[in-house]
Amino acid sequence: MSDYPEFENKMKKTCDALNTQLATIRAGRANAAVLDQIQVDYYGVPTPIQQVATIATPDPRSLMIQPWDSSLLKGIERAILASDLGINPQNDGRAIRLVFPPLTEERRKDLAKQTRKYGEESKVAIRNIRRDAIEKFKKQQKSSDMTEDDYKIAEKDIQKLTDDYIKEIDKITEKKEKELTEI
Numbered sequence: 001m002s003d004y005p006e007f008e009n010k011m012k013k014t015c016d017a018l019n020t021q022l023a024t025i026r027a028g029r030a031n032a033a034v035l036d037q038i039q040v041d042y043y044g045v046p047t048p049i050q051q052v053a054t055i056a057t058p059d060p061r062s063l064m065i066q067p068w069d070s071s072l073l074k075g076i077e078r079a080i081l082a083s084d085l086g087i088n089p090q091n092d093g094r095a096i097r098l099v100f101p102p103l104t105e106e107r108r109k110d111l112a113k114q115t116r117k118y119g120e121e122s123k124v125a126i127r128n129i130r131r132d133a134i135e136k137f138k139k140q141q142k143s144s145d146m147t148e149d150d151y152k153i154a155e156k157d158i159q160k161l162t163d164d165y166i167k168e169i170d171k172i173t174e175k176k177e178k179e180l181t182e183i
Helices: 004-023 070-082 105-142 148-181
Strands: 039-042 045-048 053-059 062-067 096-099
Touching (some): 004 105, 105 148
16 A cells, blocks of 8 residues: 555654654753753744754763853853753853753653653554554545455554554663663
């Protein structure tokens, strides 16, 4: 059937979204991706920090944010404080430094739980894509656009695709949990 790529693309996008979401969970080491969701007010427009500043990693446990316009320092500092990052920015008048403290055992467990939650949400999304695909094939079969045998084959193929992507999500979340516990 030529309908599979549509559903496979949706499942792949779900995995990509999970990877993006997990990148924002800080794992004790400095990673600029933790700033991806944070926006700063730039002349009245909410703008991602990456678009108004240079972000560097001077050492494994810190990030240095140097805005191109020094008037943004306070705004960036406020945006970081308002986020759920849990790190106090240090402003030296020219740049903002974020020092990532080592994670406590309790914080690691919370982050691992959050990782599993994101993984579960992604699995639900994959299963919803499977349901939509099967409904589409059922309609095609009812309207005689698809034979009973083709429907059974399509259903089996979509189930295999679903199983493969659920395994992929498990791998992604397992890798992130391992990263959180190995620090």
